[in-house]
Each structure stands twice: as structure tokens, then as C-alpha cells.
Amino acid sequence: MSWPVIVVTGANSGVGLGICQRLLVQLISKSPTDAQPHYNFHVQKTTTNDASFDGLTLILACRSRQRGEAARDKLYQFADEQVCHLEILPGYDGHAETFRKHLTIVVHTVDLSHIQTVFRFADEIIKTYPYVSHLICNAGVASFVGINWRLAIKQYATSWVEAVTSPTYYTQEVGQLSQDRLGWVWQCNVFGHYVLFRALKSHLAKYQMSTGARVIWIPVYYDPTDWQLIKSAHSYESSKFQMDLIAHQLDQASLEDSDKLPTRHLIVLPCALLGTFSTMCMFFSFYLARFLGSPYHLITGFKAAISAVHLCLVPLACLPTVSSTEFDDSDPTATVEVGFRYVSECDRWGKERVGTMKLMRSKEHNKQCDDLMDHCERLFTAFCEAEGRSLPS
Numbered sequence: 001m002s003w004p005v006i007v008v009t010g011a012n013s014g015v016g017l018g019i020c021q022r023l024l025v026q027l028i029s030k031s032p033t034d035a036q037p038h039y040n041f042h043v044q045k046t047t048t049n050d051a052s053f054d055g056l057t058l059i060l061a062c063r064s065r066q067r068g069e070a071a072r073d074k075l076y077q078f079a080d081e082q083v084c085h086l087e088i089l090p091g092y093d094g095h096a097e098t099f100r101k102h103l104t105i106v107v108h109t110v111d112l113s114h115i116q117t118v119f120r121f122a123d124e125i126i127k128t129y130p131y132v133s134h135l136i137c138n139a140g141v142a143s144f145v146g147i148n149w150r151l152a153i154k155q156y157a158t159s160w161v162e163a164v165t166s167p168t169y170y171t172q173e174v175g176q177l178s179q180d181r182l183g184w185v186w187q188c189n190v191f192g193h194y195v196l197f198r199a200l201k202s203h204l205a206k207y208q209m210s211t212g213a214r215v216i217w218i219p220v221y222y223d224p225t226d227w228q229l230i231k232s233a234h235s236y237e238s239s240k241f242q243m244d245l246i247a248h249q250l251d252q253a254s255l256e257d258s259d260k261l262p263t264r265h266l267i268v269l270p271c272a273l274l275g276t277f278s279t280m281c282m283f284f285s286f287y288l289a290r291f292l293g294s295p296y297h298l299i300t301g302f303k304a305a306i307s308a309v310h311l312c313l314v315p316l317a318c319l320p321t322v323s324s325t326e327f328d329d330s331d332p333t334a335t336v337e338v339g340f341r342y343v344s345e346c347d348r349w350g351k352e353r354v355g356t357m358k359l360m361r362s363k364e365h366n367k368q369c370d371d372l373m374d375h376c377e378r379l380f381t382a383f384c385e386a387e388g389r390s391l392p393s
Contacts, residue, residue, distance in 0.1 A: 018301025055102025112192025
């Protein structure tokens with residue numbers, strides 16, 4: 001079949017669950033609104049939009065099978081409610097029922113902090129499905145252990161919006177290791193997803209529909225001497241920066257391979273959202289920040305998912321590209337524009353939209369990225385050898 005086979009890591013809650021729900025809303029409709037290139041950053045060109053599908057295989061990649069199955073049941077119920085809503089609309093054409101008949105939602109377990117389970121997950125996917133059309137690297141962890149209240153009060157007093165958008169007052173555990181004796185946050189957020197992509201790379205390449213396969217990376221400062229982020233007191237933020245570097249590097253390498261339809265690597269920022277917070281104080285903080293002009297407080301996972309879902313469905317020809325970059329040799333820290341992050345935004349009233357942030361890189365960043373990619377590939381090779389696996393191309 002030609003319909004999508006989409007893998008979403010961390011799909012049982014938060015933004016991951018929101019991405020799954022939004023995908024269902026869009027694909028149950030014959031004309032998905034999130035697939036339309038109507039934002040200012042789009043390249044205006046005539047292109048065929050193939051975002052209408054009669055079916056979908058949605059793979060929930062979760063650590064807990066129990067929580068994954070609960071999310072699967074919730075998503076099936078959500079899909080049924082969407083079909084019932086569309087059936088009563090004037091001019092209904094039956095597409096929603098056809099899509100629902102061909103909708104398959106399955107749970108496969110994977111723990112990104114244990115590479116053996118990542119390989120096992122990839123083996124299951126390759127054996128069970130003919131290809132993968134989208135890999136959405138959403139799962140992530142943070143080692144927050146407390147709040148520096150003095151710093152929190154100062155940041156809130158100075159800038160309320162900044163305090164709830166880019167808080168600097170959280171304290172994080174330092175030196176936390178994974179089961180594989182690597183930096184825990186780094187492995188869960190960065191290396192685990194890198195291994196997952198490398199293990200599924202050939203299966204992504206099998207999806208040769210005109211839309212092409214896509215990998216969505218859901219990611220500031222970075223110490224290249226501590227690339228596993230074991231010593232860093234800001235491992236969560238640093239892991240997001242590393243994901244920016246890796247995704248851009250992989251995208252450039254894929255575009256340079258002209259022998260076949262490239263697998264695109266796209267960087268998404270769902271931005272600040274309320275998620276599982278339940279106190280009225282946090283609700284007030286986020287809504288007030290949005291009223292004061294912050295576009296980054298979408299509150300719900302469904303709204304925050306708009307950028308990831310848009311990049312899954314919009315024609316790739318409509319996304320902007322950046323020509324080859326020339327860095328300033330005299331100043332290795334001087335930055336130039338090399339691409340874009342795609343950002344979930346909203347207006348004061350909560351209407352969601354997709355925006356962009358420029359992705360800036362310097363010659364020094366390029367060197368750091370080359371070193372980081374080399375570290376990841378060497379580790380990947382070592383794990384393959386330890387497992388007695390042949391190294392994927």
C-alpha cells in the first residue's frame with residue numbers, strides 16, 4: 001500500500017500523543033488543512049499535494065506497553081469521534097469511513113536509554129512493515145531535580161514571558177548515566193534517536209512515493225569536550241542543540257545523494273506548553289505570557305503538534321532551502337544562516353500556526369558537528385559489533 005507508516009517515539013503522552021491525534025484529524029479529512037502551503041515562509045510554486053490517503057499505519061514507540069496500549073485505545077476512540085463528526089456534515093463523501101477502516105494503530109516498546117531495545121525495535125519494524133514513511137523523534141527526558149527560587153523570582157520579576165518560555169532557574173542532576181553507561185539525557189534525547197534512524201535508514205529509503213520519507217527531529221550552549229553531557233548542569237538544553245546539529249548535517253548529506261529520492265531531516269520546536277502541569281498557578285502563568293505577546297505557549301499537546309504534522313504532510317518542494325554556505329575563515333565564531341527550525345506558535349487567543357526560526361551556524365559549530373557525528377557513528381559501530389550485527393550502510 002502507498003499510505004504512510006509513521007513511527008512516533010514517546011507517543012503515549014504530551015506532544016507525542018498530540019502529534020498522533022493531530023495526524024488523525026488531518027488524514028481523516030480528504031483535504032488536510034495542515035498540508036496546505038499557506039504560510040509566509042513557503043516557496044510559492046505549483047506542485048501536486050499527495051496528502052490525501054485512504055489509510056494509515058501509526059506506530060506508537062513507547063517504553064511502557066501498558067501506557068502505550070492505553071494511548072492506542074484512546075486514539076481509536078478519538079478517530080471514531082472524528083468520523084462521527086464528519087458523517088453528519090453536508091456533502092460528506094465517505095472518505096473518513098474508508099480511512100478508519102484502513103487505520104492501524106500498534107504499540108512497539110523501546111527504551112532509548114538501552115540500545116539493545118532500540119535494535120530490537122528496529123528489527124520488529126523492518127520485519128513487520130514494508131517501509132517507514134515518517135520517523136518522528138519526539139521522546140525526550142530531562143533530569144530536573146528542583147528550582148532555584150531566588151533565581152526564579154528574579155527572572156519572573158525581570159521578564160515574565162522569558163521566565164515561562166526559557167526558564168534558567170531549574171536545577172538538573174549532573175553525572176546521571178544510562179544502562180549502557182552513557183550520559184542518560186544525552187542517550188535518551190540524542191544518541192538513542194540517532195541509532196534508531198541509522199537502524200531504520202534503509203527502510204525509510206524504501207518509501208519512494210513523491211512525498212518522500214521524512215525524519216522529524218524535535219529538539220543554548222554546548223561544551224564539545226563533554227559531548228555525552230555527563231558533567232553539564234544544563235544537559236537538557238545542550239541535547240536540544242546537539243539535535244539541531246545532527247539533523248542539519250544528516251539533511252545536507254541526504255540532499256547531496258542525488259541517486260534516489262532523499263529522506264529529509266527537519267527540525268521542529270513544539271515550544272512551551274503546559275503538558276501535565278495541573279496547578280492553577282501554572283495555567284495562569286502560561287495564559288498571561290500568551291496574553292502579553294508570547295507566541296510560544298500553546299498549552300495543549302494537540303496545538304503544539306501543528307509544526308510536526310505540517311512538516312509530515314506539506315509538499316517538500318514548498319519548504320525553503322538555503323544554498324551552500326561560505327563561512328568567515330577569519331572569524332570561526334561568526335555565524336551565518338544555514339537553514340530553518342519550524343516552530344509551533346499561536347496568537348493571543350490560542351489559534352495555532354507554524355513559524356520559523358533561522359538556524360545559524362559558524363565554522364566552529366561545523367567542526368563541533370563533525371566531531372559529534374564521528375562520536376555517534378563510532379559508538380553506533382561499537383554497539384553493532386557488540387550485538388554481532390552487520391553495520392547498516
